[in-house]
Amino acid sequence: MADVVAAPPRGLELFAPLHRRAPLTAAGKKAEALRKLKIDSVQDLLQHYPRYHVDRTQLHTIRQLAQGAATGEVQVHAKVLHMDRPIRTRTGKRLIKGRIGDATGSIAVTWFNLDWVARALKPGTEAFFFGRLEVFRGKLQMTMPRFELVRTGREPFNVGRIIPIYPATADLSSDELRKLIWETLGRVGEILDPLPVELRNRLRLMSRSEALRTYHFPNDMDDVERAQRRLVFDELFTLQLGLVYRKRKLERTVQGISHDAPAQDSRAEIFVSQLPFELTDGQRRACDEVAVDMTRPYPMHRLIEGEVGSGKTVVALYACLVAIGGGHQAAFMAPTEVLAEQHQLTVRDLLDRAFGADEARNLFATVSKRPVVRLLTGSTPAAERAPIVAGVASGEVDLLIGTHALIEESVDFARLGVAVVDEQHRFGVHQRKRLREKGAVGEPDVLVMTATPIPRTLAVSIYGDLDVSVLDELPKGRRPITTLLARGDGERTKAYDLIRREVASGRQAFVVYALRDESDKLELKSAKSEATRLASEVFPELCVGLVHGDMKSAEKESAMTAFRDGAVDVLVATTVVEVGVDVPNATVMLIEDAERFGLAQLHQLRGRIGRGAHDSYCVLATDLDLDRADEDPGIALAAERLRAVQSTTDGFELAVVDLRQRGEGQLFGARQSGMPQLRLARVLRHKEVVIESRKLALEVIDQDPELRAYEHLALEREMRDRFPERALDVVQSG
Ligand code: ADP
Ligand code: MG
Numbered sequence: 001m002a003d004v005v006a007a008p009p010r011g012l013e014l015f016a017p018l019h020r021r022a023p024l025t026a027a028g029k030k031a032e033a034l035r036k037l038k039i040d041s042v043q044d045l046l047q048h049y050p051r052y053h054v055d056r057t058q059l060h061t062i063r064q065l066a067q068g069a070a071t072g073e074v075q076v077h078a079k080v081l082h083m084d085r086p087i088r089t090r091t092g093k094r095l096i097k098g099r100i101g102d103a104t105g106s107i108a109v110t111w112f113n114l115d116w117v118a119r120a121l122k123p124g125t126e127a128f129f130f131g132r133l134e135v136f137r138g139k140l141q142m143t144m145p146r147f148e149l150v151r152t153g154r155e156p157f158n159v160g161r162i163i164p165i166y167p168a169t170a171d172l173s174s175d176e177l178r179k180l181i182w183e184t185l186g187r188v189g190e191i192l193d194p195l196p197v198e199l200r201n202r203l204r205l206m207s208r209s210e211a212l213r214t215y216h217f218p219n220d221m222d223d224v225e226r227a228q229r230r231l232v233f234d235e236l237f238t239l240q241l242g243l244v245y246r247k248r249k250l251e252r253t254v255q256g257i258s259h260d261a262p263a264q265d266s267r268a269e270i271f272v273s274q275l276p277f278e279l280t281d282g283q284r285r286a287c288d289e290v291a292v293d294m295t296r297p298y299p300m301h302r303l304i305e306g307e308v309g310s311g312k313t314v315v316a317l318y319a320c321l322v323a324i325g326g327g328h329q330a331a332f333m334a335p336t337e338v339l340a341e342q343h344q345l346t347v348r349d350l351l352d353r354a355f356g357a358d359e360a361r362n363l364f365a366t367v368s369k370r371p372v373v374r375l376l377t378g379s380t381p382a383a384e385r386a387p388i389v390a391g392v393a394s395g396e397v398d399l400l401i402g403t404h405a406l407i408e409e410s411v412d413f414a415r416l417g418v419a420v421v422d423e424q425h426r427f428g429v430h431q432r433k434r435l436r437e438k439g440a441v442g443e444p445d446v447l448v449m450t451a452t453p454i455p456r457t458l459a460v461s462i463y464g465d466l467d468v469s470v471l472d473e474l475p476k477g478r479r480p481i482t483t484l485l486a487r488g489d490g491e492r493t494k495a496y497d498l499i500r501r502e503v504a505s506g507r508q509a510f511v512v513y514a515l516r517d518e519s520d521k522l523e524l525k526s527a528k529s530e531a532t533r534l535a536s537e538v539f540p541e542l543c544v545g546l547v548h549g550d551m552k553s554a555e556k557e558s559a560m561t562a563f564r565d566g567a568v569d570v571l572v573a574t575t576v577v578e579v580g581v582d583v584p585n586a587t588v589m590l591i592e593d594a595e596r597f598g599l600a601q602l603h604q605l606r607g608r609i610g611r612g613a614h615d616s617y618c619v620l621a622t623d624l625d626l627d628r629a630d631e632d633p634g635i636a637l638a639a640e641r642l643r644a645v646q647s648t649t650d651g652f653e654l655a656v657v658d659l660r661q662r663g664e665g666q667l668f669g670a671r672q673s674g675m676p677q678l679r680l681a682r683v684l685r686h687k688e689v690v691i692e693s694r695k696l697a698l699e700v701i702d703q704d705p706e707l708r709a710y711e712h713l714a715l716e717r718e719m720r721d722r723f724p725e726r727a728l729d730v731v732q733s734g
Contacts, residue, residue: 009714011190014043014208015238015676015721022188026180033171045184046212048177049231049680050164053224054130054148057161062105065133066140075130077150078102080121093631100129107133108141113631126150148174162218181216194714195237199696206230228680232689235681236461240690240697241707241715242676242723243464247301248701249728250465256299257417257442260326262291267355267369268321274354275314277475283311286469287318290447293467294322294418300445303463305453306471307651308607309478312449313346315471316420319447324371324398328417331444332401335423337377337553338560342582343422344375344401371398378405379553407434418445451607452600453651457690458659461683462675464694472652481610483646486590486621495590495619496538502588503542503569507614509588511572512605514596530592531572542569549574575601584612594620595638599658602645620645637661659684676722 012022021041026034039045059077060070083098096111096118109129111117121127131145148165166174191209193200200207206214211230218224262268272279272287279287286304293300306312320330332347334340355370374388374397391397395414400406407419416438436443448466459468486495499509511534513527527548535544545568547559563571564583571586575597589609594602602620609616620642629636644657683690700712707716720728 009192009194011192011209012042012188013192013718013721014046014212014234015718016043017721020721024184029171033169036169037167037172042184042188045181046188046216047679048166048181049215050166052165053218053221054128054163054165055221056128056163057220062102062107062140064104065107066105070133072132073130074133075128076100076102076107077126077128078107080123080125080127081106082123083118083121086115086118092628100127105140108139109145110141110143112144114144120149121147162220162224164216164218178216185213185216192714194718195234196711196715198711203233203692203696205233208234229689232681232686233693235676235678236683236686236689237693237696238715238719238722239461239676239678240464240693241700241719242728243460244694244697244701245705245707245719246728247465248705250301251298252705254299254436255442256297256445257294257323257328258297259294259322259328259417259445261295262322262325266322267325267371268318270369271321271350271354272318275350276353279314280311280471280473280475282306282471282473283315286315286471289467289469290315290319291322294319294445299443300418300447301466302447303459303466303468304447304449304471305459305468306449306451307453307474308451308604309611310471310474312422312451312471313343314350315469316422316447316449317347317350319418319420319445320399321371323417323445326417328415328441329392329395329397329413330399331406331413331416331419332399333404333406333419333421334401335403337379337403338547338556339422340375340377340402341557342560344373346582347373347399347401372396373399373401376400376402376406376411377553378403407438411438413438415441416444418447420447420449422449423451451604451651453655454659455652455655455684455687457687458683460694461690477613478610479613479615481606481616481618481649483606483618483620483649485642485646486619487626488623492621495621498617498619499570499588499590500539500542502617506585507587508563508566508568508583508585509570509590510586510605510608511570511590512592513572513574514593527572527574534570534572539570543567544570544572546572547574575605582611583608585614587612587614587616589616589618590621591619592621593623594642595622595624597641599641599644599654599661602641603649603651603654606645606649618645656684675727 013020018041021043024031024034024040024042024045034040034045037048039048054075056075058070059075062076062078064070065074065076078100079102081099081101084096086094086096089095094113094115096114098109098118098121099106100109101107107129127147127149129142129145129147131142134141134143164174164178166177168174168177191212193208195205195208205211206226208230211227211234214223215227215231218227260266268287268291290300290302293302304312304315316332320332323330332343334343351371351373358370372391374391376385376388376392380388388397388400389411392400393412393414400411400413404421416435419435435446438444453470454462456468456470459466484495486492499511502509511530513530527546531544531546535542545559545563547556547563551559559568559571562568563586566585586609589606591597591602591605597605606618609618622638622642624635624638626635626639626642629639640657640661644654648654681689700707700715704712707713707719
C-alpha cells in the first residue's frame, strides 16, 4: 500500500455512467453527425479511438522509392495522373488501372472490384497513398493501395506526423474528428486516473491522461504502442476486477455444501477404477479439481472446456458421484431431450459396470452402492412422472437426468448437492438463482460443460467468475478424421460412393441438412425430401433413417435408437444430432450446404464421428462457387470457414478463426448483457494484458475484498460504473 496518502483522484471519469458524462458543446449539424457515430459526450469522443495510425513521418518521393529507399509498405503524397474506367477481366473481376505521380516520378496503381475508387480519384486529385510497393519488369506499381484525399489547406496538420485514422462518416471526416478531439483535450482539464500510483509504476504504465493524449496525438509509433497498452489495460483491468470481486463475494457470502473428499473406496473412485478405459491426464486433473472444489464450503462454479469427444461425460458423472457418495443428490442437465436420453443410456451403462445393475435398495441399503438414476423430460408420461418426482422429493432418486426443465419446473429435491449442465449457452444467471432455491442445505455445486472450446484468456474474460478446467487431449487410440470438401454434384456422387463403401464394411453414416422444410427463399435441400430421395434413388439397397427437430420426442428416440443399434445404415438428420450423440460405429459425416453452418457447429458435427476404432471421414458439401471468394465477402468468409475445418481438427484453433470472423463482441453479448463494453481491448490480441490484469485483480481483491482502502476508492467506483448494479450483487443475481 502507498506510504504517502495522496489527494483523492479527481477529474474527468472516462467510464462514467450516462448521467455523469460531460456534454459536448458541438451544435447543429455537427452534433447530428457526432450522434450518428454514437458520440454524445466528451467521454465518448475521447474513446472514439482511431481504426489505425498512419506513420506519415516516413514519406518518400517516388524517385527515392525507385532507388530502393524503402520496401514493403510505403507511402507517397501524389497526384492522380490518370484513371481508367473499370473493366471486366476474363475471370469476372472488375479491374481499375491508373497512374499517380509527384514531381519526381510516377507509379502504376490497380484496384479490383472497387468501382467507387475510380469516382473518388479523378485526375488531378491529391492524396496520400499507402500500400505495398512492387517492382514489375523494372516499373513501380502498387496494388490496392489505401488512400486518403488531401484537401487544400489541410496538409500541415497531416504531414510529417503519425496520423490516426478515425471511423468517420460522410458528414464528419477523420480530419474533422481529429481537430475536435484536439480542441476537446485542450479543454477537459484533469482526467481521472483510478490506478494507484504504486501499481502504475510497477506496471510501467503511462497515466490515463497521458495515454489518451498520446494515443490521439502520438509522436512516433512507439508512443502509439505505449498509450494503447495503458488504455487496453484499463478496459481489461476493471473488467477483471468486477469478475473477481463477484467471484470472491459469492465464495464469502453464499453458503455451499462441503462434500466429503472422495477417498479410494468412495463411489466416485470406484467408478473411475471400473471404467473400461484409463482416464486421460486431462480427465484426471479435471476430476481432482472438481473434488477439491466440492469439498470447499462455498459452491463450486466450474467450467469444463473440452474438445468434442474428449470425455466430459465421465468427469460430469464423477462430480455426481462425489455428491451421491455423501448422501446428496445430483442433477444432470442436457440442452435437448435427445441428449438427456443419450446421457441416461451412457450413465446407466457405466454405472452398471462399476456397481452392478441392481439399483434396488433393500434393508441393508449400504449393500448396494448402485445409485438410483431416473430420466425426466417434458415427454415423460404423466403416469411415470409422478413416482419419479416423488422419488426425487423423498431423496430416493440419487441422480436425475433431464433437460434444463429440471430446475425450471416444480421438481423438488430433498438434498440437491450438485448440478451438471451440459453446454453452457442457455445456462445463465437466472438458472443459477433457481438452483440456489433448490438446494435445501446450501447452494448446490455447479459444473458447466462446454464443447465449444474458447481460448483460456477469453474464458477468464467472459466467464471470469467461473473456474476453468480444460480437457485438451482426446482419449488414446482415436483414429484421425479425414475432412474433405465436395464441390458440386460430381463430388457429391463420390461422397455417396464413400458412404456405400463404408456401409459395405459394416460402418454407418450421417447425412446432415441445415433446415428441415423446403424453403423457397433458401434453396436448401430439406432433410425430409432428401431422406426420401436418398432412400429410393441413391441408396435403394441401404436402410435410411430420419431424425429432425420437429419430430415427437418418442419418434426421435426410436430413430436414434435404431441408428445406435445398427438397424439403420444412413441417418439423415437436421442439426439435432449436433451435440453429444455417441455412435462409435458411425464413420461418415456428410454435411450438406456446409457453408450455411457456423464454424463451431461444423466442428461439433464432425465430432460425432471418429469415436470408434475405425478411420472416419467428414465431407463438407457445398454448391457455392468458392472461386468467387475475392469478389464476394460472404463467399470469402464461408470459404475460410470450410478450409479451416478441413485443415485442422483442433477446436481451439478453430475457435480463434471463429472469433476473428464474428468478432469478440458477439461472445460478450451472448454471455450476458451485464458485461462492460470493450472498445480497444481484444482478448485474443491482448492476451498478455488479460493475464496480467487477471493476476492483478486477484491480488487487489484478495488484499482488499470490498475495495475500501483509500487508494482503491476510485477503482471501486469505476468498477461499479462499468458493471450494472445487479451484475455485481451476488445475492440478487447470482
Ligand atoms: P464429450 O466430451 O464430447 O461429451 P463423451 O463424454 O461423450 O465426449 O465421450 C466420448 C466417447 O469417448 C465416449 O464413448 C466415452 O465412453 C469415450 N471415452 C471417454 N473417456 C475415455 C477415455 N479416457 N479413454 C477412452 N475412451 C473414453
Ligand atoms: Mg458430451
